[in-house]
Amino acid sequence: MRALVVVESVFGNTRRIAEEVARGLAHGLGESGQVRVADVGDAGDPLGGVDLLVVGGPTHAFAMTRMSTRRNAAEQAGGGAQPAETGLREWLATLAEAPMDVRAAAFDTRVDRPRLPGSAAAGAARRLRRLGYDLVARPETFRVSGTQGPLCEGELGRARAWAPASPAPPPPPPAPPERAERRRPDRGSNDP
Ligand SMILES: Cc1cc2nc3c(=O)[nH]c(=O)nc-3n(C[C@H](O)[C@H](O)[C@H](O)COP(=O)(O)O)c2cc1C
Numbered sequence: 001m002r003a004l005v006v007v008e009s010v011f012g013n014t015r016r017i018a019e020e021v022a023r024g025l026a027h028g029l030g031e032s033g034q035v036r037v038a039d040v041g042d043a044g045d046p047l048g049g050v051d052l053l054v055v056g057g058p059t060h061a062f063a064m065t066r067m068s069t070r071r072n073a074a075e076q077a078g079g080g081a082q083p084a085e086t087g088l089r090e091w092l093a094t095l096a097e098a099p100m101d102v103r104a105a106a107f108d109t110r111v112d113r114p115r116l117p118g119s120a121a122a123g124a125a126r127r128l129r130r131l132g133y134d135l136v137a138r139p140e141t142f143r144v145s146g147t148q149g150p151l152c153e154g155e156l157g158r159a160r161a162w163a164p165a166s167p168a169p170p171p172p173p174p175a176p177p178e179r180a181e182r183r184r185p186d187r188g189s190n191d192p
Helices: 013-032 067-077 090-095 120-130 155-162
Strands: 002-007 034-039 051-059 103-111 142-145
Touching: 002 013, 013 034, 013 103, 013 142, 013 155, 034 103, 051 090, 051 120, 090 120, 103 120, 142 155
Parallel strands: 002 034, 002 051, 051 103, 103 142
Antiparallel strands: none
């Protein structure tokens, strides 16, 4: 069972969440699982053989990042940081339709202001659904205490627990016994 976590992160908070999600997945999958975290800029089109795709990114201006918001974030980061050319939105726009039986889930990070609307994860999940992915978890948000972080207390643990840990389809229920086997033996008493 192979799982891939594709993540976008400017200040590093979403990346830390992605690593905890991967840890949770690895734990849930056991020895047969292979879990990889890829930065969205390096992810390319790696979906051959992936059974579960998890995507995560920061919420910018109520949605997935855009070039303009990444530029703004890079300015806030300072130190000559350059905005990434490819964010989750751009990567998802290039993603082909879901191969058969590939499952998916999406998460984001946002500042800890309860009434602030908008979620990158909701947009990413919509896109994945349109591509035919079977979503195995609700889009989830993890909170940062300010634009550059840090993550709010408990969010790393919550990320580990959120990981949609069983990408294998559930085994089919056992077949019901044959009808004939369930029928009472014919006693012949109603014969004319
Ligand atoms: C340009 C910009 C716009 C943002 N807009 C929102 C927003 O609409 N809602 C929100 O909750 N947080 C917003 N934030 C805060 C980000 O969600 C926060 O920086 C992000 O979760 C940190 O993740 P990262 O460390 O992986 O980059 C914004 C941040 C930036 C830089």
